[in-house]
Amino acid sequence: MNKLANKTYTYYFLLPAGIIYFVFFLLPTIMSLFFSMTLWTLTDWKFIGLENFKTFLSEPSLNIGFKNTLIYAVVTSGLKVILGLLLGVYLSSKLKTVGFIRSMIFFPTLLSTIAVGIAFTMMMHPSQGIINIVLSGLGIVGPDWLGDTDIALLSVALVDVWKGVGMATVIFIAGIMSIPQDYYEALKIDGGNAWHNFKSIIIPLSRPAMNTVIILSFIGGLRSFDLIWTMTKGGPGFSTDLIASIIYKQYQAGFFGLSTAGNVILFILVSALAFPLYSYLNKKEVDL
Template sequence: MIQQRQPRILLHTYPRWFYLPAALVYSVFFLIPTALAFYFSLTRWTLFDSTFIGFENYSDFLRDPQLVAGLLNTMIYAVITSGLKVLIALPLAVLFTSAIRLKGLFRSIVFFPVLVSTVAVGITFSTLMQPSNGLINTALGALGLPQPDWLGNPSLALYSVALVDVWKGIGIAMVIFSAGILSIPLEYFDAAKLEGGAWVAFRHVILPISRNATFTVILLSFIGGLRSFDLIWTMTHGGPGFASDVLTSVIFKQYQAGFYGLSTAGNVVLFILVTIIVYPLTRAFNRLELEL
C-alpha cells in the first residue's frame, strides 16, 4: 500500500515546487524589505547602528505640519490626475479607433510622451512655464491674456504639475481604452447606428462595455498619483514653501535631513495609505464587474 501511495503523493505535490522560484523572488524583494521597513520605522537608525524607540517616529511624523499639507496635496494630485486621464483618454480612444485618416500617426503622437523620461519632461516644462520668458507665457502675452507664474504661485504650482502629469500619462490610458473598444463586437455598433448613431453607440455600447478599462485606468492613475515624486521634485521641489509638497517629497526631505527613522515611518504611512484607499476601490470595482 505504501508503494502504491507514494507515486500518487509525489504526483500531487510535484507541481507545487514550481511555485518556489517565484516565492523566493517575492520574499527577497518584497516580504523581507517590507518587514525590515516596519522594524526600522520603530527605531532611530543610521548606517551603523539603530536604537529602538517604539512609535515615537510615527507620532513625530504625524505632528509635522508638512505632513498635513503633503497628505492633502497627495489626495488632490491623485484625484485630478486620475480623473482627467479618464475624461481625456476615453474620447481620444473613441476618436482614434474610428474610421479617420492618419489615426496611427495621431495615436503615436499622443503616446510619445509616455516614452520620454519623467525628469526630462519636468525640466522641459519648467523651462516652458517660466513666468518671464517661457514659451507658454510668451504665447499668452501675444494673445493679450494673463501670464501667471505657473510654478511660483502657491495656488497654481500643484495644479500645473498635475496637468503635466496628465499630458505625460494620457497615452497609457488611451491604449487601455482603445484595447477595450476594439474588443467590442462590430454587431453592437451596427445595432447602435440603427438606433440613433454615434451618441447611442457611445452611451449604450462603449461606456458600459469599457467599464473594466475605466476601472483599470482609474486604479493605475490613482496609485501613480499617490506615489508620484519625480515630476513634482523636478519641477518645484515641493515649493513654493509647502504648496506642492506631497507625501513622497516630504519623506525625501526627511531623508535629506538625516532623519532616517522618521522618513522610514513616512514610507510605512504611505504604504498603509495606498492600501487603505486602493483595496476598497478594487473590491468595489470587482463587485460591480460581477454584477454586470
C-alpha cells in the same frame, strides 16, 4: 504517490517567482516595518517603538501634504480617465493616420519623468517660458505657473496628465476594440447614433479598462514624487508638498527612521484608499 510527486513538481515552477517576491517585496516590507520603529544609520540602530510615527504625524506640513496628495491623485486620475476615454474612442475609429496619432499620444509615456519635469519647468518660466511667450503674443498675461501657490499644484498635475494619458488611451483602445461589433449593429438597426453608441455600448462595456485606468492612475497619484520634486521641490512654501516629498525631506535631513515610518504610513494610506476603491469598481462592473 504519483499525485504527491506531481504537486511537488508543480511547486518547483513557482519557486523562482516565490523567491523573487520574497527578496524584492516581502523582505523589504518586513525590514521597513522594523526600521520604522528604530533610530538607524547604515551601521547602527536603536529600537524606539512608535516614536517615529508620532513624530511624523505631528509634522507641521503633513496636513497640507495629505490634502495635496489627495487633490493631486483625484485630479490626475480623473483627467486621465476622461481624456483617455475620449482619445480611445477617437483613435478606435477608422482614420488613415490613426497609427501615427496613437504613436504621438503614447510617446510622452516613454520619456523620462525627470526630463519631462525639467523641460516643463523651463517652458513654464513666468517671463522666458515658451508658454507665456505664446500667451503674450495672443494678448494674454500668463501666470507664474510654478511660483503661484494657488496654481502650482495644478500646473504639475497637468504635466503629469500630459505624460500619462497615453497609457490610459492605450488601455481604453484595447477595451473598446474588444467590444463585439454585434452590439453596434443592433443599436444601428434600432436607430442609434454615435452618441447612443458611446453612452449605451462603449461606456458600459469598456468598464474593465476604465477600472484599470482609475486604479493605476489613482495609486500613481498618491505615490507621486519625482515630477513634483523636479519641478517645484514642494514649493513655493508647502503648496505642492506631497506625502512622498515630505518623506524625502526627512531622509535628506538624516532622519532615516522617521522617513521609513513615513513610507509605512504612505503604504497604509494607499492600501486604505485603493483596496476599497478596487472593490467598489469591481462590484459596479459585475452589476453590468
